[in-house]
Amino acid sequence: MFDEVKGFKVTFMRLFKPAVTIMYPEEKRHMAPRYRGLPSLRTDPDTGEALCVACGLCARICPTSCLEMHVVPSEEGDRELGEFILRAGRCMFCGLCSQVCPVDAITMSHEYELSVMDRDGLIYTKTELASIGGQLPNWWEAGSGAFAGAPDAWAGTRDGKALLGKGVD
Amino acid sequence: MVTATRTEQKMVTGSINGQEVTVPAGTVILEAARMAGIEVPNLCFQPLMRAWGSCRICTVEILGKRGGLIESCATPLGDGMEVLTHSPGVMEARQFILQMYLIDHALDCPTCDKSGECYLQDNTYLHNIHANPYRRPKLAQAYEHFSELIDYKWDRCIMCNRCTRVCDEMIGVTAIESAFRSLESTIAPAYGEDLTDTMCTSCGMCIAVCPVGALTDRHFGLHPWELDTTETICGFCDVGCTINVEANRGIVRRSTNLWERGTNHGYLCERGKWGQEQVQHPGRLFYPTLRRREGPTGVFAYETTWDEAIDQIAESLAHYQGEQFAFLASPDNTNEETYVAQLFTRAVMASPNIDRSMSGAQANVAEATVRGLGVDVSNTNSMQELFSDVKAGLVVGPDLGATAPVASYWFYHSQIYREAQYVVISHDDYPLGWRSPLFLKPRPGTTATLLNGIAREILSQGWASPAASSDSLPAFRASLERFDNDHVSEVTGISSENIRAAARLYATAGTKPNTENQYPASLIYQSVAHAGIDATGQSPYGDPDEITAACINLAIITGNIGRPGGGIASPRGSANFQGATDMGAHPALLPGGLAASSPEARLRFEAAWMPQWGEKATTSNGFVPVRSLPAQKGLSVRELPDAIEAGRIKAMIIGNTIGGRYEPLDARLMAALEKVEYLVVTDAYAETPLGNLAHAVLPMAMSMEKDGTFTAFDRTVQRLRAAVPPMGEALGGIEIFARLARRMGYTMAYRNPAQVMDEIAKLVPGYGGVTYARLERDGLNVPTASYADAGTPILDAAHLLTPQLVSARSMP
Numbered sequence: 001m002f003d004e005v006k007g008f009k010v011t012f013m014r015l016f017k018p019a020v021t022i023m024y025p026e027e028k029r030h031m032a033p034r035y036r037g038l039p040s041l042r043t044d045p046d047t048g049e050a051l052c053v054a055c056g057l058c059a060r061i062c063p064t065s066c067l068e069m070h071v072v073p074s075e076e077g078d079r080e081l082g083e084f085i086l087r088a089g090r091c092m093f094c095g096l097c098s099q100v101c102p103v104d105a106i107t108m109s110h111e112y113e114l115s116v117m118d119r120d121g122l123i124y125t126k127t128e129l130a131s132i133g134g135q136l137p138n139w140w141e142a143g144s145g146a147f148a149g150a151p152d153a154w155a156g157t158r159d160g161k162a163l164l165g166k167g168v169d
Numbered sequence: 170m171v172t173a174t175r176t177e178q179k180m181v182t183g184s185i186n187g188q189e190v191t192v193p194a195g196t197v198i199l200e201a202a203r204m205a206g207i208e209v210p211n212l213c214f215q216p217l218m219r220a221w222g223s224c225r226i227c228t229v230e231i232l233g234k235r236g237g238l239i240e241s242c243a244t245p246l247g248d249g250m251e252v253l254t255h256s257p258g259v260m261e262a263r264q265f266i267l268q269m270y271l272i273d274h275a276l277d278c279p280t281c282d283k284s285g286e287c288y289l290q291d292n293t294y295l296h297n298i299h300a301n302p303y304r305r306p307k308l309a310q311a312y313e314h315f316s317e318l319i320d321y322k323w324d325r326c327i328m329c330n331r332c333t334r335v336c337d338e339m340i341g342v343t344a345i346e347s348a349f350r351s352l353e354s355t356i357a358p359a360y361g362e363d364l365t366d367t368m369c370t371s372c373g374m375c376i377a378v379c380p381v382g383a384l385t386d387r388h389f390g391l392h393p394w395e396l397d398t399t400e401t402i403c404g405f406c407d408v409g410c411t412i413n414v415e416a417n418r419g420i421v422r423r424s425t426n427l428w429e430r431g432t433n434h435g436y437l438c439e440r441g442k443w444g445q446e447q448v449q450h451p452g453r454l455f456y457p458t459l460r461r462r463e464g465p466t467g468v469f470a471y472e473t474t475w476d477e478a479i480d481q482i483a484e485s486l487a488h489y490q491g492e493q494f495a496f497l498a499s500p501d502n503t504n505e506e507t508y509v510a511q512l513f514t515r516a517v518m519a520s521p522n523i524d525r526s527m528s529g530a531q532a533n534v535a536e537a538t539v540r541g542l543g544v545d546v547s548n549t550n551s552m553q554e555l556f557s558d559v560k561a562g563l564v565v566g567p568d569l570g571a572t573a574p575v576a577s578y579w580f581y582h583s584q585i586y587r588e589a590q591y592v593v594i595s596h597d598d599y600p601l602g603w604r605s606p607l608f609l610k611p612r613p614g615t616t617a618t619l620l621n622g623i624a625r626e627i628l629s630q631g632w633a634s635p636a637a638s639s640d641s642l643p644a645f646r647a648s649l650e651r652f653d654n655d656h657v658s659e660v661t662g663i664s665s666e667n668i669r670a671a672a673r674l675y676a677t678a679g680t681k682p683n684t685e686n687q688y689p690a691s692l693i694y695q696s697v698a699h700a701g702i703d704a705t706g707q708s709p710y711g712d713p714d715e716i717t718a719a720c721i722n723l724a725i726i727t728g729n730i731g732r733p734g735g736g737i738a739s740p741r742g743s744a745n746f747q748g749a750t751d752m753g754a755h756p757a758l759l760p761g762g763l764a765a766s767s768p769e770a771r772l773r774f775e776a777a778w779m780p781q782w783g784e785k786a787t788t789s790n791g792f793v794p795v796r797s798l799p800a801q802k803g804l805s806v807r808e809l810p811d812a813i814e815a816g817r818i819k820a821m822i823i824g825n826t827i828g829g830r831y832e833p834l835d836a837r838l839m840a841a842l843e844k845v846e847y848l849v850v851t852d853a854y855a856e857t858p859l860g861n862l863a864h865a866v867l868p869m870a871m872s873m874e875k876d877g878t879f880t881a882f883d884r885t886v887q888r889l890r891a892a893v894p895p896m897g898e899a900l901g902g903i904e905i906f907a908r909l910a911r912r913m914g915y916t917m918a919y920r921n922p923a924q925v926m927d928e929i930a931k932l933v934p935g936y937g938g939v940t941y942a943r944l945e946r947d948g949l950n951v952p953t954a955s956y957a958d959a960g961t962p963i964l965d966a967a968h969l970l971t972p973q974l975v976s977a978r979s980m981p
Contacts, residue, residue, distance in 0.1 A: 055279030056392055073390035077312025077320040078280055080390075102279045 031110040036093045039067075039086060040109040040133030041126065050130065051105035054079040058097035058106050066090035067097060086129055088114055089122040109136055183250035190246065198241035198252055199227050209254050210263070210295055212288050212380045213329035214242040216429060217436075217582060218338050224329050224380075225266050226292055230256045238262050264296050272303050274381070275324040283382030285393040289327065308352075315345070316364035318371055318387055318443065321356060326383035328354055332375035338585055339436055339578040341570065341600035344369035356383070368600070370570060373442035377426045377435075388446070389423045396422055399892035400430070402879045404501060404744045404872020405440035405447070405827065407547060408432065408575045409881025409948070412441050414873050414892035421445035421873055421893055432552055432885055432948065438574030445873060447827065448896075454855040454868040455897025461864075475898065475908070482865050483912040485847045486518070487792035489820035494518045495804060495812075497526035497834075498754035499824025499851070500743035502869075503877025503889055504936075505925035506902030507745070507752040508760060509917065510824065513906045515753075516778040517915045519795040521765060521803030524756050525749045526823055527741075529835055532807050533713035534698040534739055535750070541721030542730075542737075543971030544762055545755075547747045547882035549724075550692065550736030551950060551962035555579035558734025560689030561590050561678035563623075563671075564605075565616065565720060566696035566710060568597035573696060573740035573882070577601055580694075590679060592671040594619060596709045607671050611661035614711040616697075620719035621977045622657030623672045625649040627726060630669075632676035634687050634728025641974040645722065648976035676727045690734030691727060693720045698741045718975045725972045731965020740882050743826055744872065748880030751935060751951065756803030761933035762969075771798045777932055786914035794914065806838070813841040821845050824869070824902070825852040825859045833858040851905060868899035875901040877922045878944060883962075885948035886939050935969075 022029060031037065039058075043050050059067040066089075070082035098107045109132050116122055124132075179194040185202050192201045197220060199209045212224035220243035229241040232251040238258065246252070253259065270289060278284040310323040330347055333356065337343045344367045348357040358364050364371070376384045396415035403410045403424075411431025412424045424442055428435035440447075457478035460470040486494065496514040498507050514523040527535070535545050542549065556579065569577040580601055583589040593602040594609045594616060602608035611619045627633050628646060658665040673679065678689040697716045700708040710716060720737055729735030741747070753760035763770035775798055782794035804812050812818045821842070823834075829852075833839040842848060842862050850863035853871045860866045872879075874895040880886050895901070903925060907917035919925050923941045930939050935952030938960070943949055950960035952969060964970050 053280045054390070056395065057279055060392070060394065071390040073387055077314065077322070077385070077387065079282075 025113075029112075031112065034108075035110055035112075036095045036108040038088060038093075038109050038111040038114060038124070038132060039091065039095075039097050039106055039129070040111065040136065041084065041129040042105055042107060042133040042136060043130060050081060051103050052081045052084070053103055053105070054081040055102060057100045057102065061096045061100045063094060063096065064090045064092055081126065084126040084129065086124040087122060088124055089119060107133065107136060109133060181246055181248045183246045183248065183252060185246075185252045186254055192246055195245050198229055198244050198246050198250075201246045202229075202241065202252070202254055207254055209241050210292050211242055212292065212327060213331060215331050215335065215378050217434060218331070218334045219585075221330055221334065224327065226263055228259055228262050228266070229254045230259045260296065263292075264298060267293055267296055267298050268301050268303055270327055271298065271301050272305060273308060273324065274327070275307060275309065275322065277325075281325065281382035282385045282389055282392070283325075283379070287382060288380035312385075314363075314387070315358060315384075316369065316371065318373065319364060319376060320385045320387050322383055322385065323355055325381050326356060327381055328356075329380060330356075331378040331380065332356060332384055335374045335378045335436075336369075339581060340370055340372055340374060340574075341577065341581045341604065342368035342370060343600075345375060370574065371439045371443070372437065372574065373439065374436060377437065377442070386423060388443075391417065391422050397892075398425075399873075399890050400427060401873060401890040401892060402431075402744075402881075402887045403437070403441040403444055404879070404889070405444050406573060407741055407744055407746050407882040408552070408573050409744070409879060409883075409885055409887055410437055410441050410575050411435070411887070412437060412444070414445065416893045419893050421449060431887070432881060432883070433575045433578075436575055436578050441575070448871045448873045448893075450854065452830075452854050452856070453871075453896045454852055454860070454866060454899065456868060457898070458855075458860075458866045459864070460866070475900070478865060478867060479908050479912050482849055482867075483788055483909055484790070485864070486820055486822075486849070486909075487786070487788035487790050487913060489518075489847065490792055490795075491519050492522065492799075492803075493817065493819040494520040495522035495524075495809060495818045495821045496520070496754075497524055497806060497809075497821070497823040498749055499826050499869075500525045500527065500741070500746040500749040500754070501826050501872070502749070502824060502902050503745060503875065503922065504748040504752050504880060504886070504929065505877045505922040506875075506906075507749045507754050508925060508929055509903050509906045509919070510822075511753040511760065512778060512917070513910055514822075515759075515774075515798050516781075516795055517910050517913055519799060521756060521799040521801055522809075522818065523754055523803060524806040524809075525743075525746065525754045526826060526829070526834060527743070527746075527806055528698075529807070530700050530708065530713045531698045531741055531746070532805070534695075534717045534741065537714045537717035537975075538721070538739065540975050541718055541725075541973060543973065544969050545750045546884065546964060546969070547741050548736065548738035548884065549730060549964045549970065550733070550738065550883065551885070552576055552579065552738070552881075552883045553962070554690075554692070554734045554736075555583045555589075556587075558690050559583055559587070559589050559692050560680075560734065561592075561674055561691040563592050563594065563675045563691070563693045563720070563723065564601060564695075565594045565620070565693065565716060567699045568595065568599040569601060569694060569696055569740075570599050571597075572699040572742070573694075576694065576738075576740065590674055592674050594671075607667060607674060609663050609667060609671060611663055613709045615661040616710045617712060617715035617719050617977075618652065618657055619661045619663060619668070620716060620723060621649055621652045622654065622661070622668050623675065624719065624723050624726060624977075625652040625657075626654060626669055626672035627676045627723070630672065630676075632672065632688070633726045636687075636728040637726045639725075639972075639974065641976075642726075644976050645726075645974040648978075651979070652977065675723065687728060690732050691729055692735055693724055693729075693737045695720045695737070695739050698739055715978055719977065721972070722974050722977070725974055730970065730972050731963060731967075733963060736963065738882065742828070745879045747882055747884055748878070748886070751880060751933070752929070756805045759798075760929065761935050763934070765798070765802065766800055768800075771800060774798060774932060777928065781916045781918075783914045783916065788913050792913060806835075810835075810837040810841040813838075813844055816844075819845065820847040820849075822849045822851070823859060823863075825850055825854075825857055827853065827871075829859055830854045830857050851902065853899070867905055868895075868897055869905070870895035870899045870901045874899070875922075877901070877903075878926060878939070878941075880951065881948070884951045884964075886936070886944060886951055887948040888941060888944040 059069040066087040068085040072082040074080035211227040222243040410433035426435040456472040591605040592607040697713040786792040938953030953960040
């Protein structure tokens with residue numbers, strides 16, 4: 001008898017606290033700032049130009065060779081990004097591409113909803129990656145904290161609390 | 170390794186890092202260290218070019234009282250010199266110099282084409298420069314477009330002047346030079362003009378020698394680590410340069426240089442550097458195309474599959490077995506392909522009519538060479554002798570810098586470093602002429618007269634070699650009777666002093682006779698095979714036949730045949746012209762120059778070829794297996810137009826050349842081809858003048874797309890390797906003719922070109938020692954009789970040649 005009550009202890013304690021369940025997909029998780037979602041391409045918010053200088057280091061360092069960069073020599077003499085392909089089925093979200101990028105053009109986004117109905121959907125092109133990357137804050141606007149450490153704003157969210165071990169149990 | 174300073178033979182002994190090194194006197198420390206296996210880092214040193222000493226990375230320490238830090242690329246190793254290449258003092262000095270370079274260097278490595286093969290990058294790693302105490306804001310500058318191919322980025326340039334040196338010393342054009350001083354110093358074309366408006370040949374050697382990414386290829390936008398490299402032979406002329414073809418994703422991205430490799434020592438010309446743009450041209454022919462004539466004007470062409478094309482061609486050609494069939498083999502194709510082509514003509518079609526597809530001038534030169542030397546060789550000697558033995562020479566014909574560019578580089582090199590002197594006889598204004606003691610421009614059509622005048626002058630002045638006296642000499646001397654100096658001067662417009670000076674320079678190299686060798690060696694390069702020739706056989710140079718004969722006569726009377734540094738060379742144009750001749754693409758000669766009229770020679774080939782025939786042919790008409798090879802002489806390319814007009818030739822296969830893309834073969838032949846009942850053309854490009862006449866056009870793989878061997882003009886057999894798959898459905902010649910032969914009932918079971926070469930080595934005397942294994946590292950000069958035979962770089966009377974003075978034709 002006592003054992004049963006003891007077993008329900010946690011249940012009764014949670015009864016009066018707000019629900020932890022996230023009502024996905026209506027409600028989305030807040031991802032940690034350094035969460036490694038789908039790699040994405042960013043553009044300069046002022047000019048709208050792609051930040052990528054087409055050096056190809058991301059494609060070079062990629063351990064699974066999931067990035068493919070097609071470079072075209074530009075009119076000015078340097079190089080331009082022709083097509084950029086990410087085979088997300090192969091990506092292991094290690095983030096090396098964003099680390100190696102000399103101009104922060106490729107960053108790990110917070111995009112985690114990557115399920116698709118067929119394998120072709122796992123192949124992302126330049127424009128798709130740029131539209132994902134366009135939603136990200138820029139580090140020079142968000143301040144270094146956005147990428148250097150966990151900001152307080154995120155720490156206040158339920159996900160933040162859960163992950164940082166504060167608040168929710 | 171040939172260096173500028175290795176002309177003296179005195180040896181000196183010094184020590185480098187405690188290691189005893191004995192080198193010829195005058196060898197710089199850097200070279201001596203390399204010979205000892207010690208690599209001295211450097212930025213501005215380029216083999217074969219003069220020392221510059223601007224980068225100071227090659228600093229070494231010389232021990233002793235008068236020692237100290239000194240640049241090793243410009244200091245000759247002295248007797249008893251003790252050198253340290255990596256002492257702490259040296260390393261500190263190098264680190265300091267590199268830090269100085271890195272102050273203003275752009276450091277945009279991620280987007281620099283050179284990144285990964287950059288000498289500055291390598292040296293920075295090598296010397297562990299991880300931080301730079303010296304800093305200032307970078308002086309960025311945009312790319313400067315030197316031409317549509319070459320870009321210059323100033324902020325990457327380290328002003329080592331490798332590019333300007335190569336442009337000046339090798340290419341001979343001095344299209345770019347360093348300009349301004351101090352911080353403003355830059356590399357620039359004269360007056361900042363676009364390079365295409367200058368003397369620039371677009372050879373891209375400035376890009377190739379640039380140790381950093383200052384000069385870049387505008388058409389290239391990848392990193393070296395993304396590319397797969399294939400060492401192969403350039404397929405655009407018969408010098409036979411080794412190129413490094415770099416491809417990725419099935420596309421050749423660039424051709425680079427393998428320094429100190431091949432006949433070209435890594436140097437390339439425009440065609441070699443940008444040859445891939447011809448191979449990957451959008452105008453390539455992708456699919457077999459059949460053409461049906463419908464009605465008087467309607468021509469209907471359609472692309473089809475290989476099976477259908479081979480079916481139709483086999484069924485059609487089967488009507489024309491025997492002498493009504495003729496084959497013109499493309500001299501752009503490999504030895505193996507040409508061998509298979511002539512095998513197809515002789516053993517399957519039973520026709521003796523096979524020749525190289527060549528222009529009138531090429532045919533003239535080939536015929537005259539056979540008359541004078543007994544065999545058709547493009548070069549009796551090796552091009553490498555320009556580095557060692559040549560003292561003087563005669564350069565005749567169109568701009569050598571355009572016809573055989575890399576050969577012309579060695580002429581400049583021997584002029585600068587070996588003090589060789591040349592007489593240039595040309596109608597083109599080009600730098601070799603300007604830099605030579607004598608640049609003669611005879612009146613149009615009188616080049617042969619001038620050469621005969623020079624020959625007469627040599628004979629009458631007693632400069633001829635005593636070894637040259639032969640049975641044909643009196644007749645030759647008599648035929649020159651009317652070419653006396655004054656008369657020749659009147660006809661050619663060259664002063665009689667200049668004729669005498671040219672004769673003296675060629676025959677004696679300006680020296681007095683010595684007992685051993687009479688006079689120093691002199692060579693002749695004549696490029697009249699490239700001379701434009703119109704329908705009436707006129708060119709600014711006159712009859713190529715006569716010029717070739719006159720050149721050979723000159724070489725014979727001065728005793729320059731069969732002698733290192735002598736000989737006679739005639740670059741013919743197509744990459745494998747020499748090989749096509751050797752492989753039997755000749756109306757009278759079986760492979761290896763064996764006469765088709767000789768029963769023993771025929772027996773030799775019949776024994777190998779005839780067993781491949783089945784019991785009966787597999788085509789649906791009166792085609793029969795061939796049991797013996799045709800013995801009679803076939804029709805040469807020059808006899809074909811008349812034979813076609815007369816209805817003796819009814820079906821033909823023509824291998825189109827690369828040059829045939831725009832220029833039709835020969836006006837008379839092109840007109841006659843309309844009358845050929847069935848014409849098959851193998852072509853790399855679509856819509857060529859020749860292809861448009863054909864009933865079937867078959868796509869042919871080009872040089873970067875197939876394996877095989879090429880025989881360069883100095884008879885160097887070299888290995889051609891496939892870097893990329895052929896465009897579209899193009900196939901190599903072996904496969905095309907093997908399929909065709911198989912369809913007709915003759916089994917050609919070659920699985921790869923190496924098998925064909927094995928068969929060639931068995932059957933063809935001069936190629937007896939050629940195997941792919943031996944060609945893996947270096948070329949091999951044919952003739953080479955066996956696997957133990959190292960090859961024959963110099964031909965003489967004991968090797969193939971039967972030099973014969975041919976009397977000069979009468980004076981115009």
